[in-house]
Amino acid sequence: MLVPKGLMNASRNFKGKTAIIDGKHTYTYEQFAGRTAKVKRSLAKLGVKKGDRAALLMLNSFRYLELMYGIPAYGAIMVPLNVRLTPKEIAFVLNDADVRVLYIHKEFLPYLPELRQLAPNLQHIIFAEDEGEALAVGNESVLFYEELLAAQPDEPLTADGIDEDDVAGLFYTGGTTGRSKGVMLTHKNLVSNAYHCALMMQYTEEDIYLHAAPMFHLADGASTFAVTLVGGAHAHLRAFSPKGVLQVYEEVKPTCGLLVPTMINMVLNDPDFAQYDVSSVRRIMYGGSPMPVEVLKKGVKMLPGVQFFQAYGMTEASPILTVLTGKNHMVGGTAEEERRLASGGQAVPGVEMKVVDPEGSELPVGEVGEIIARGPNIMKGYWNLPEETARAIRDGWYYTGDMAYADENSFYYVVDRAKDMIITGGENVYSVEVENVLYQHPAVLECAVIGVPDETWGEAVKAVIVAKQDSGATEEEIIAFARQQLAGYKVPKTIEFVAEIPKSGAGKILKRELRDRFWAGKTRNVQ
């Protein structure tokens, strides 16, 4: 079970079939594998050693895909970098992972002087763009991706001397929980997830998967290796924008792809939505954060030919733990079916899950506790952090830090990240539950519910809201609306209207940043 084997198989079985569509670039599977073999060979030529780290500071492109196969095929370790990071944060990762090679897109060239200074162990910087873009480089001393490839002989892609338990990639967590940690995913981890994903999504060789969410994040990466496994095609959108997605839907006619909920929300709310032909799309996976039920219902209505699949997981699980299948996305069904829209679905075939109390004992159906999971897709550990690893993986079970309950049919309902849960007057408030109510208000475009310091209650519930243009909604009106549907202690005490809510590079709302403004200098007096 090695990452490159999927591509090797596809290059034999789907030789002349389109594998890559990226602007003017289209490649067959034979060409894709051939170029990947050259990526691999070029690493050898640069003196890179097996096990060395090679990082990617790139937007979405077919070259990202080639590197996701070529680096592990060589036995080196890929390190996809969050493109939203500052040069200092990038340098932290480069040093933490002791990266030797950095592949870079032109947008990030301005970071180079600072990166070279802060990460002196960096040996090679490779400019991974079309040949015509060479001018962008200016005085920077870099190697050129296409030149490196052109210098290598034609040879078949192979993957010898690699063990399935070798680390294929180091995926740094967004740092939403303090210091960014390198998640070590092995070949077996990623390939197991690919099988789970391909089975659940029923990908086939007829699919064209659009990489529209950032490829550095495993929300998109969840499907990357699965699509290749069955010989589907990969289409690429360099960076997400609602119009960009709609345009590619019309021009490239993809059949499937992943969008995080905030992206779906933006696409559906695009004023020109109706002008685009989106009829090719059959399946949209979403994940990375919970999807407000109202947004989902809108999606089902506006994209009637689309089945929605929710995947719940995290980088540490390569990333999928559960899937709510298209069939279980019933809008206007029975009460149980409607309730399931709020669920992350059921454990995929190879994954075992439990909801446990703080002592690690399994809780009965319906009770909220921490989700723990095990399976062949669970990470090897955190890079150079044996203590963090030992805290996260105990007795073979990975402790997710997510609070959830299971129903009698083993559908899991994630109520909150443990750290996003608000404790007010001794009562637990799950921010997601409150957000789901607020999203039902017609004026709410986006919202985040957090706990802020409160002298009386320890924490108080606060909602941060981006209102729709010209909605004219007031704090009082929205609080009254929430009061109709929520127990008193769950209703936001205050509402703040903002122009924008801070998000991670993967589009995940950063509640920590919102909270930090209120908690500066204070200690949370609940645990």
Add this chain to the structure above:
Amino acid sequence: MLVPKGLMNASRNFKGKTAIIDGKHTYTYEQFAGRTAKVKRSLAKLGVKKGDRAALLMLNSFRYLELMYGIPAYGAIMVPLNVRLTPKEIAFVLNDADVRVLYIHKEFLPYLPELRQLAPNLQHIIFAEDEGEALAVGNESVLFYEELLAAQPDEPLTADGIDEDDVAGLFYTGGTTGRSKGVMLTHKNLVSNAYHCALMMQYTEEDIYLHAAPMFHLADGASTFAVTLVGGAHAHLRAFSPKGVLQVYEEVKPTCGLLVPTMINMVLNDPDFAQYDVSSVRRIMYGGSPMPVEVLKKGVKMLPGVQFFQAYGMTEASPILTVLTGKNHMVGGTAEEERRLASGGQAVPGVEMKVVDPEGSELPVGEVGEIIARGPNIMKGYWNLPEETARAIRDGWYYTGDMAYADENSFYYVVDRAKDMIITGGENVYSVEVENVLYQHPAVLECAVIGVPDETWGEAVKAVIVAKQDSGATEEEIIAFARQQLAGYKVPKTIEFVAEIPKSGAGKILKRELRDRFWAGKTRNVQ
């Protein structure tokens, strides 16, 4: 990747859904897993130790399925026995595998005195029938399956303390190549195959899979673990008969199943075929031996709602190496598509294949050589036969002994078992090629082409034929028919009409037995 994990997952996700249909017995997934947990617990109560062997001398039944999960879940090793073996042959396997527990169906009770005598290490014999069948046991001292289960407490199925590289099953090869060998398949081997199979067959929870071919054989077993993985249902036919299959098609309405080619031939030729409703069937997998193209064409015509999938493999590969998908079963398509009907298909995602010359070097497209394969589904080795294992697996590659060529799109065409190939006057004749021509003759119901001793040519091509009733075909007529389509040296020199061709318990034609009659006392002077 443990065999029981698939069932554990299904019992949570598909709790109240039908898992088993077998005559008057139907069980949900929760019940199936609950009974399997009792099978496991009862092994402990009998003093069976982890790693001990428990054999099954049973026809198809839901209890077979429970044992295929329960024995490995305990950490013991299942040994499915070919039901066509004589008591002496069974005793050979029982002794070779040092079997401690034997599960038995009533049809085989008469073997017990001889088995007890020849296999004295046997500790427990368990009668695996309904309670009402107890009378059949007579004076035999046996334990009763249902009594053992009834004595165990209700508890969830678990699988702790087992490693994925532990042996889950010993599958004895039919002995078509000399001494019967125990193929050691690990949990990982079987689960890898299950993923490959589920993906290729696109099994879903809506499928009802009919176990009509013998469950002791991995032709049927190829799908067993895959169907559970996705929450499909298992239907059982105790023993194959064409009418039995047609009846279950009508009554149980299965959607899919495996039949070996000779079975498909018998079902299609059943005089009452048209009287049965077979409309529920959507996908038939076939394998175990090559399918004459004429039979396949007839199947496509008579079962217009059915997609045919050919799987090529062997016990040593758990068993699938390649699949010719439904889409590639095009009758009346282009010349290339028609040609593909004779192909075993392409390597499944996790499998690598090569066609090599006798020195192990890969041969170019179109050239015939031996197929070698590697992947997570390749056996651990032969039980207690390190030398045979070392001959079969070299440098991580399994040498199949099958002669084949690949086309430019990596479709594999198995021309013959190496040992079934006839060498006449220095020319290689692939028996399958000649059989494919003979099957086009309207009088031929079944045939087998073998090499017989010949003073001039070393070997001469001989066809053994079961003619259709009242066809009145003659040897001369069929030879003349073959001459129109085959080069002179491939045309059978003689034809023998027989009432029946010897087959293995799995329905595979035993060419060795046919050959033995002619080669007794002679040495084959070709290699």
